[in-house]
Amino acid sequence: MKLTYYSYNLELKTVFNLSQSSRKFTPTILTEINYENFTGYGEASLPPYLKETPESVSLFLEKVNFSSFSSNFNLEEILEYIHHLIPENYAAKASLDIALHDLFGKIKEKPCYEIWDLKPDMAPSTSFTIGIDKPHRVIEKAKEAANYDLIKVKLGSEEDKTIIETIRSVTDKPICADINQGWSDKFYALDMLHWCKEQNIVFVEQPLPKEKAEDMAWLTSHSPIPTFADESFQHLDDLKKIKNSFSGINIKLMKCGGLSEARKIIEEARKEGLLIMLGCMVETSCAISAASQIASLVDYIDLDGNLLISNDCFTGAKVKNGKVIPTDAPGIGVLKNT
Numbered sequence: 001m002k003l004t005y006y007s008y009n010l011e012l013k014t015v016f017n018l019s020q021s022s023r024k025f026t027p028t029i030l031t032e033i034n035y036e037n038f039t040g041y042g043e044a045s046l047p048p049y050l051k052e053t054p055e056s057v058s059l060f061l062e063k064v065n066f067s068s069f070s071s072n073f074n075l076e077e078i079l080e081y082i083h084h085l086i087p088e089n090y091a092a093k094a095s096l097d098i099a100l101h102d103l104f105g106k107i108k109e110k111p112c113y114e115i116w117d118l119k120p121d122m123a124p125s126t127s128f129t130i131g132i133d134k135p136h137r138v139i140e141k142a143k144e145a146a147n148y149d150l151i152k153v154k155l156g157s158e159e160d161k162t163i164i165e166t167i168r169s170v171t172d173k174p175i176c177a178d179i180n181q182g183w184s185d186k187f188y189a190l191d192m193l194h195w196c197k198e199q200n201i202v203f204v205e206q207p208l209p210k211e212k213a214e215d216m217a218w219l220t221s222h223s224p225i226p227t228f229a230d231e232s233f234q235h236l237d238d239l240k241k242i243k244n245s246f247s248g249i250n251i252k253l254m255k256c257g258g259l260s261e262a263r264k265i266i267e268e269a270r271k272e273g274l275l276i277m278l279g280c281m282v283e284t285s286c287a288i289s290a291a292s293q294i295a296s297l298v299d300y301i302d303l304d305g306n307l308l309i310s311n312d313c314f315t316g317a318k319v320k321n322g323k324v325i326p327t328d329a330p331g332i333g334v335l336k337n338t
C-alpha cells in the first residue's frame, strides 16, 4: 500500500467574508493511496481557524507506515492505526480516512453508501451559502439560491438585520444563519434570536464565542429556535461538553477525522437527542462526495464548499433537486480531473 500527497490551493470564486476574517484561498493537501490496481483519493482542507497547516499535515503523513497492512486490506484495522498514531490532526486523519474508504469501496466494487445500506435520495436538501457582502451582491447571491430549499447566511456583523432584510426583499425561503461566534453578549443574542424567528430563520449556528459555554447553555434554554454548535464542536470527545448547551451539532469531516468518526458521532448524538447537520469547509468534490455518502443520516445538509471554488480537481457528487447526490461509482464516487 503506497501513500502519496501534495499541496493544492483552492481558489475561491469570490472573496469569502466571515464575521472575523476574509480570504481568497484555502490550502489543502490531497492524498492518494494505492493498493493493488486501485487508487483511493482523499483530502485535508485547511481553513486557518482549524490551526492545521499544509506543514502539519505533511508532518503527520510522513509518519504513516502502511507496511504491516500491505498483504491484507482491513479497513477497520488501518483506521484504528491512523486514529491512534498521533493525537488530534483531524484534517490530516480525514485525508486518509476518505482515501481509505474510497479504496475500500473500489475493492468491494460498491459505493460506500451502498455498503452501509444508505439511500442518498433520503437525504435532506442542502443549503446554499451567502457570505457577508454589499447589498447588491447579497441580492445576486439570493437569486442564485433559487434551486435550493434552504439559504444559509453568514451573520455576526453590525449589518445583520440589513442583510436579512435585503434577502427578504427577494425571497421568503427559510434561512439558517451562521453567526461564526460573532455575537458577544447573550442578551443581545437572545433579542436577535427572537427577531430571527420572526424572519423565518429556522436555526442559528454558533451565535456566541466558543469560550462562553455557560452563556451558550442559557441562550439555548431561552432560544425560540434551535442552536447548532460548529466552532464549539469539533470531534467525538466534545459531544459530552456541549450536549446541554446547544440543540444540535454541525459535523464536518475535517473537524472530526473523517467518515468513520462522523458515523460514530451521529450514533452518539442521536442517543443524546441532538439535531445533526453535516457541513463542510471550502473543499473539492473529493471531500464533498465523501460526506454525501452519509447525508441521509442527518437532519440538515450544508455541503456546498466545492461550489465556491474555481479550480475543483475532482468530479463527483452533484446537486439534484436541491440534494447533494453522490455518483453510483464505487468508493466515494469521484473522478480526478485531468
Ligand code: MG
Residues within 6 Å of the ligand: 178, 180, 205, 206, 230, 231, 250
Ligand atoms: Mg459554521
